[in-house]
Amino acid sequence: MTVETPDVLVVGAGPAGLAAADAARRAGAQVVLLDAAADAGGQYWRHLPKERPAAHERVLHHGWDKFTALRDQEVLTDAQVWLAERHDDRPPTLHVLVGASDGNGRTPRTFAPKALVLATGAYERTLPFPGWDLPGVFTAGAAQALAKAERIAVGQRVIVAGAGPFLLPVASSLIRTGSTVKAVLEANGWSRLRKAWTARPTELPRHKAGELAGYLRDLATRRIPYRAATTIIAAHGTDRVTEVTTARLDEQWAPIPGTERREQVDAVCVSHGFVPRSELAVNAGCRTENGAVITDENGLTSVPGVYAAGEITGVGGADLALAEGVVAGLAAAGHHATAAQLRHKTVNEKFADRLEAAHGIKPGWTGWMTDDTIVCRCEEVTAGDLRAGAEATGSRGLRSLKLSTRAGLGVCQGRTCGRTVEELLHRHTGGLLDPGRTENRPLAAFVRMGELAAAEKETP
Amino acid sequence: MFVDGVPMAGLDGQTVAGVLMANGRLAWRTTRAGRPRGVFCGIGVCHDCLVTINGLPDVRACQRRAVDGDTIATETGTGAQS
Numbered sequence A: 001m002t003v004e005t006p007d008v009l010v011v012g013a014g015p016a017g018l019a020a021a022d023a024a025r026r027a028g029a030q031v032v033l034l035d036a037a038a039d040a041g042g043q044y045w046r047h048l049p050k051e052r053p054a055a056h057e058r059v060l061h062h063g064w065d066k067f068t069a070l071r072d073q074e075v076l077t078d079a080q081v082w083l084a085e086r087h088d089d090r091p092p093t094l095h096v097l098v099g100a101s102d103g104n105g106r107t108p109r110t111f112a113p114k115a116l117v118l119a120t121g122a123y124e125r126t127l128p129f130p131g132w133d134l135p136g137v138f139t140a141g142a143a144q145a146l147a148k149a150e151r152i153a154v155g156q157r158v159i160v161a162g163a164g165p166f167l168l169p170v171a172s173s174l175i176r177t178g179s180t181v182k183a184v185l186e187a188n189g190w191s192r193l194r195k196a197w198t199a200r201p202t203e204l205p206r207h208k209a210g211e212l213a214g215y216l217r218d219l220a221t222r223r224i225p226y227r228a229a230t231t232i233i234a235a236h237g238t239d240r241v242t243e244v245t246t247a248r249l250d251e252q253w254a255p256i257p258g259t260e261r262r263e264q265v266d267a268v269c270v271s272h273g274f275v276p277r278s279e280l281a282v283n284a285g286c287r288t289e290n291g292a293v294i295t296d297e298n299g300l301t302s303v304p305g306v307y308a309a310g311e312i313t314g315v316g317g318a319d320l321a322l323a324e325g326v327v328a329g330l331a332a333a334g335h336h337a338t339a340a341q342l343r344h345k346t347v348n349e350k351f352a353d354r355l356e357a358a359h360g361i362k363p364g365w366t367g368w369m370t371d372d373t374i375v376c377r378c379e380e381v382t383a384g385d386l387r388a389g390a391e392a393t394g395s396r397g398l399r400s401l402k403l404s405t406r407a408g409l410g411v412c413q414g415r416t417c418g419r420t421v422e423e424l425l426h427r428h429t430g431g432l433l434d435p436g437r438t439e440n441r442p443l444a445a446f447v448r449m450g451e452l453a454a455a456e457k458e459t460p
Numbered sequence B: 001m002f003v004d005g006v007p008m009a010g011l012d013g014q015t016v017a018g019v020l021m022a023n024g025r026l027a028w029r030t031t032r033a034g035r036p037r038g039v040f041c042g043i044g045v046c047h048d049c050l051v052t053i054n055g056l057p058d059v060r061a062c063q064r065r066a067v068d069g070d071t072i073a074t075e076t077g078t079g080a081q082s
Ligand SMILES: Cc1cc2nc3c(=O)[nH]c(=O)nc-3n(C[C@H](O)[C@H](O)[C@H](O)COP(=O)(O)OP(=O)(O)OC[C@H]3O[C@@H](n4cnc5c(N)ncnc54)[C@H](O)[C@@H]3O)c2cc1C
Pocket: A011, A012, A013, A014, A015, A016, A017, A034, A035, A036, A037, A041, A042, A043, A044, A045, A079, A080, A081, A082, A119, A120, A121, A122, A123, A124, A140, A141, A142, A144, A145, A169, A277, A280, A309, A310, A311, A312, A316, A317, A318, A319, A321, A444, A445, B043
């Protein structure tokens, strides 16, 4: 088997990875940029495939011109990194399968890069609630992806709920694909929002404020209510969602009794935040905090030669991802970022802190859970099963409780429920002995046994 | 493409999930406990949207581009890598 040894390997072709590869190439490095998706752009620049060019991508995408400038570089698409073989003193060896996603008979390739930039992004965290597994309940990102890349509206009468400014572009995209958005519900109250968003006004990037104001105008002109301190606490229906119950929340996100309201919908989009997609970094030996990869100001992780950029290092939006990408890409190519480039990054980091201060998850959400609410969607484990499991075994080990309840052990490898399972068990056991294991996934992707065997045969 | 034998039209470049949803399907898999599932995360994370494509089981419909003539079979009772 041939092992390829580029100067810089960049994993992930979202804003961070595109910027990193571009910067490293400009600095003279020989670069390979790869992504598991069929197209470059990541979660941010999603677009109709090349086969269906659209005249008005610019309307749906902020920074579209930036993207068209960056995407003019070679990207190895449909390339899934499934294993990072750890070496500790240097970048890991990465095993990649190239071909249509989840196919069999994909082509294996192996890379031992001199420097590695991990730009694998983040995915959404959606807290469970009764009925959240009914068809018609989507993550906000799913609605966004379907609107941007497929021009599909997830429903005709939709409520968008959860926490964070991300709910706003989602509502705007829904409106543009023809849905009626009945309301946008933000779990946090006005006092927390006002405090975090108006603090240090000079540090709020002006274009960011402008973008958010634009979304709010979209809501206002259509008289769509934006309700603070409110959320969806249950979804109802037999084979699809037809109604939801909303309720007001206190400052800790506990539902306030007596404020429940029923609303008819045919879809809901729910998002409570993002989780860094850090499994490759964890496998490479990089240190993390709260799931986010820790880096120095140049994007260097705790493993020599391994850099990280974008939402894998913490969630702060596409601008921060771009800024971090430039800095990490330059460093990976052996160059230093300029003072201006570093300053640009700091401005955006402060934006990330603001997001957490305004919208971070509060513990009262367990108040809307019932015993028969599903927590793990793959293995269909309920909140009651988790509590019973903890009580019956008396165990305080996350690993053993996951094994006995099957929570988080399904095909998604606990990506959807892992943190939630951990938090619930933490409470039931009075403190877990081995918290934080959720990001530990030996394989970064689902691989078929046949492909595994074929890839192994190639390994010397 | 054909879904459980029924022809369905889609646009070039749409994912299998996109074609299903554009044709009014919201759910196409049932779990072991018999609950219906379709797209949830839309970005390849949750594995709710699994289908069998041209005989190959457990393909994420939201990640796979539809190809002319694909035969899609919906799945029942699947969970972990069955
Ligand atoms: C579903 C979703 C929709 C979003 N929509 C918006 C939006 O409309 N507006 C907005 O402001 N923000 C949006 N965000 C936030 C957005 O993620 C960030 O602002 C921005 O995209 C972060 O850039 P990034 O480069 O760090 O990561 P991403 O853009 O997420 O890019 C990471 C890339 O890495 C690839 N990757 C991950 N793991 C592997 C692997 N093992 N092998 C190969 N490739 C891999 C992925 O395929 C992906 O393309 C969205 C987030 C999500 C999850």
